[in-house]
Amino acid sequence: MLGWTKLAQYILAVAMTSIAAPAGAQDYPVKPITLIVPWPAGGATDISMRAIAEVAGKHIGQPIVVDNKAGGGGTVGPATMAATAKPDGYTIAQIPITVFRLPLMQKTTWDAQKDFTYIVHLTGYTFGVTSNADSPHKSWADVVTYAKQNPGKVTYATPGAGTSLHIGMEQIAARAGIKLTHVPFKGGAETNAAVLGGHTTLQADSSGWKPLVEAGKLRLLMIWTAQRSKNYPDTPTLQELGYPLVLDSPFGVAGPKGMDPKIVAKLHDAFKKAIDDPAVQDTLAKYDMVVNYKSTEEYRKHVGETIEAERKIITDLGLARTN
Template sequence: MTDRPTAQLSRRSLLAAAAALSAPAIARAATFPDRPIRLICPWTAGGSTDLQMRAIAEAAGKILGQPMVVENRPGAGGTLGAVALLQARPDGYTLAQLPITVFRYPFMQATPQWNPLTDFTFISHITGYLFGVVVRADSPFRTFPDLIAWAKANPGKLTYGTPGVGSTLHITMEQIALKAGVEFLHVPFRGVAENQTALLAGTVMASADSSGWAQLVRDGKLRLLVTWGAERAKSFPDVPTLKELGYDIVSASPYGFGGPKGMDPPVVRTLDEAFRRAIDDPGHLSILERFDMQPWYLSSAEYAAFAAQLTENEKTMVQRLGLRL
């Protein structure tokens, strides 16, 4: 004979379990986050990206009520954060910067490691870089035309460092070389720290990098020859842009933050809102100002649409230039 109360309890338990399984996103959104969030910076510590990410992570963590911890994974042209996302759980606790190389590298590889539009969740677009070319303060190159003139007279002997093969800095320098009719010798590094160290030591003659060089320029240790923005940098108004020097090139390399594919929409909205508010945090804005970086917020949906256009642009550029890793 069946024990009726036990049977009713069993059915209630099954119904409760089914209900819990049918609404995991709601439950997770209500409790997210309940532990620290990891934000991967695919560049070395101390550079403009690292400092920007630490500032916004601190502000976002306060908004979320849980620490957001920055983890550096430099190398591979800034794509190791994206690689980490491929293996991470889509629970919102592992995020990474998505630099432009994430959208470029798949078209430079015989066997792409990821699809930039289907293998990630786009959370928030944040900002873009100020790029430029610097030399040591005692360099004979007083201007960027001086550097180009020397390169013309000494084919293949002018060495310059960047954060890696296939980076925007590498590609832009090669575009400059093509337009100027010169040949440079590229020396790739893992990030701004190694790049600057090599320049200061005289291992390379010039460095093309994001504005992590800014303080060294202000301190008189480096000389800034040119910037790559649409307009002159606010902090360095006496330094010309590439366009002013006759090169029809503007390069800012925008970036945002993403997570693994398949994240719950409520969790994405929670993170997006935190980053949206954190962008305007005074501590974060001071870092952007320090490196002449501009706030460039896009919501999750806007960022996804922007990423689709960016991917198409990068595919076209890679095919046009015949770039390969």
């Protein structure tokens, strides 16, 4: 009889375990969710992601709390998440394109295709190049002329090595036949300070420079979108300046590998509703970000395509890792 009792207890335990597993996904979330934003607080990405997170949190039923983990051109936060966070849906991260690009340039602790669960693709940036308003460089043509006469003396600030701003500037310089000197920083606040203080000739960054441009302290020389911005109708695009490039570094949200598909679906739906929200779209428009939605499956496919496209760019620029 004792043996039958133990057998019954074992069967009951197995049954309870099988019931408990899906219940976790069904009840999710039961506590706040941490969203890692891998840039300093106060920049265009941080402000936009906070607006998205606030609305997504209302739809999913728990607050989505932003945790700024800057560094490594936007890779420190996602890499930390991939290495340490449980795949339970309570830690997710904004994924900049640097996460796909940096492993092509140097050894990294993560594999972009294996170490993340991609959830939803959200939006992209308006990048631009600014000079100090007091600078003699009043147009991009002025910069090119000076750089040809003074190779390497034109410096430019970006949010980090391997970012789209860094790679974009090197692509532009190669096509223009000039040599520029890159000065990496951690984010927009630092790049703004660098060009304002005369520590660098130029700044290449997303639209965190907007208030300073509007205040007349910085001069916007070009933007990298396909069309001119309604906010800066007098500023030419790269294509208008003779460079056949459109660079907007679109991004999304992912978690650690191994997340439950039901949890992924809940997060996807909450973020999709957030970027459809008029108030969120107003915030994105303020920083010249355009909604660029991709579903979970589309996002996974996009990652592979992006890695291959970046591989060619990095190789052509001579920046690919050799080991």
